[in-house]
Amino acid sequence: MKTVRYRLKPVSMFLAVLMILISMPIHSALAAMVSTDDVITSGRADKARALISEVLAREDIQGALIAQGIDPLEAQARVDSLSDREAIRFAAMVEQMPAGGASVAWVLGLAVFVFLVLLVTDILGYTDIFPFVKKKA
Amino acid sequence: MIDSCAVNLSRYRSAPATGLPAQHVLDHIPFFPQADYQCGPAALAMTLAWSGLSVTPQALTSSVYTPSKKGSIQPAMIGAARRHGRIAYILSGPEDLIREIAAGHPVIVLQNLGLAWYPVWHYAVAVGYDLKSEAMLLHSGRTARKRVPLKLFHRTWARSNFWGMMTLPPKEIPATATDAGFVESVFGLEQAGQLEAALEGYRTALNRWPANLAAGIGLANVYYALGDFAAAERSLRATIGHVPESGAAYNNLAQVLWDQGKGPEALKAAQTAVRLGGKRLSVYQKTLNEIQKGLGLLPSDRDRPQPGE
Numbered sequence: 001m002k003t004v005r006y007r008l009k010p011v012s013m014f015l016a017v018l019m020i021l022i023s024m025p026i027h028s029a030l031a032a033m034v035s036t037d038d039v040i041t042s043g044r045a046d047k048a049r050a051l052i053s054e055v056l057a058r059e060d061i062q063g064a065l066i067a068q069g070i071d072p073l074e075a076q077a078r079v080d081s082l083s084d085r086e087a088i089r090f091a092a093m094v095e096q097m098p099a100g101g102a103s104v105a106w107v108l109g110l111a112v113f114v115f116l117v118l119l120v121t122d123i124l125g126y127t128d129i130f131p132f133v134k135k136k137a
Numbered sequence: 138m139i140d141s142c143a144v145n146l147s148r149y150r151s152a153p154a155t156g157l158p159a160q161h162v163l164d165h166i167p168f169f170p171q172a173d174y175q176c177g178p179a180a181l182a183m184t185l186a187w188s189g190l191s192v193t194p195q196a197l198t199s200s201v202y203t204p205s206k207k208g209s210i211q212p213a214m215i216g217a218a219r220r221h222g223r224i225a226y227i228l229s230g231p232e233d234l235i236r237e238i239a240a241g242h243p244v245i246v247l248q249n250l251g252l253a254w255y256p257v258w259h260y261a262v263a264v265g266y267d268l269k270s271e272a273m274l275l276h277s278g279r280t281a282r283k284r285v286p287l288k289l290f291h292r293t294w295a296r297s298n299f300w301g302m303m304t305l306p307p308k309e310i311p312a313t314a315t316d317a318g319f320v321e322s323v324f325g326l327e328q329a330g331q332l333e334a335a336l337e338g339y340r341t342a343l344n345r346w347p348a349n350l351a352a353g354i355g356l357a358n359v360y361y362a363l364g365d366f367a368a369a370e371r372s373l374r375a376t377i378g379h380v381p382e383s384g385a386a387y388n389n390l391a392q393v394l395w396d397q398g399k400g401p402e403a404l405k406a407a408q409t410a411v412r413l414g415g416k417r418l419s420v421y422q423k424t425l426n427e428i429q430k431g432l433g434l435l436p437s438d439r440d441r442p443q444p445g446e
Binding site for chain 1: 317320321324327328350351354355358361385388389392416417420423424427
């Protein structure tokens with residue numbers, strides 16, 4: 001095997017190649033085709049949305065939302081409007097939460113979930129709860 | 138939260154209850170003793186060699202080992218596996234390790250042999266387990282089939298969040314694989330340009346999960362990239378048979394038919410995609426417009442009046 005001398009350090013070389021591989025479309029002829037990546041992400045997003053909806057539908061979550069003055073149906077509608085990437089990230093956060101029961105950890109998890117829903121809807125401009133989220137005038 | 142003082146081994150011990158043998162050793166996993174800091178190349182060489190390739194740790198060093206870190210980072214391990222045409226499949230959790238070994242698959246595991254605040258990262262290959270005497274067998278460092286007490290193994294493995302990777306030939310599905318997980322790992326091959334391997338992977342996926350849309354679309358995309366339009370068409374028609382509501386399948390079919398000169402059929406497929414709609418409607422509409430222009434059903438951009446005329 002020929003050995004190739006690199007001018008750049010191996011790490012920078014590796015990173016440079018990786019960046020190019022990630023950002024380049026594989027075959028420009030596929031401009032009109034739906035890519036495999038797109039279908040995989042949609043699939044993951046659909047599963048993510050199903051998970052979030054499942055959690056939203058829980059009685060304790062609904063109760064917590066109502067206590068904050070949020071109509072659970074509105075919350076569901078706003079979650080439905082998340083982009084694929086946002087839905088996947090949100091579901092990943094939800095999955096990290098403890099599973100249930102009356103423990104302190106679960107109560108904290110509940111509060112975190114409600115906080116996240118409200119934060120997302122604030123950012124999307126549908127609620128106005130957190131002063132630190134910048135609102136468009 | 139990982140409590141390092143009380144190790145819960147029930148995940149391992151429950152194995153016999155699920156029909157797995159209480160002990161299993163893979164005798165035929167090649168062993169390469171590691172050179173200094175070169176546990177990454179050594180571990181990868183072992184599993185790649187088991188999967189049917191003739192490789193040595195030395196040959197892998199340049200693609201896997203990072204001299205400034207004196208080690209190998211996980212993405213580099215994954216990338217190198219893919220560039221050798223192998224599925225890089227990451228374990229979902231520690232309970233998967235026993236199942237995979239029982240199924241005959243060696244697993245590269247990442248351990249922290251040091252402390253949380255002074256880590257000593259190390260790749261080893263898990264090649265066996267013995268639940269009766271509570272031990273894992275690892276090809277590790279310069280020792281083949283090294284017996285490590287399960288408690289110690291669990292503690293050191295937990296610090297990497299139970300990172301484990303298999304390098305499998307694309308026709309082999311992991312024992313613990315989900316459809317989504319397997320198809321995503323096949324896509325890794327497609328993305329790495331390993332098209333023949335990706336073909337085999339998608340075909341394997343469709344064999345097990347015939348209605349998996351991503352695998353169907355992926356298979357056709359790879360055939361298309363290889364220039365085999367007829368095979369791409371066949372795959373897409375099969376996909377439509379399983380998932381008749383897929384706009385993506387019809388859209389891609391339209392493109393493939395168009396590229397084979399089958400204009401009228403392409404038009405019908407593109408129209409179906411648009412009718413099915415969904416969030417990619419603008420893409421389908423674009424495909425339809427291009428086909429309509431090509432068939433002379435719409436004025437082409439040349440004929441359209443220019444601003445100012």
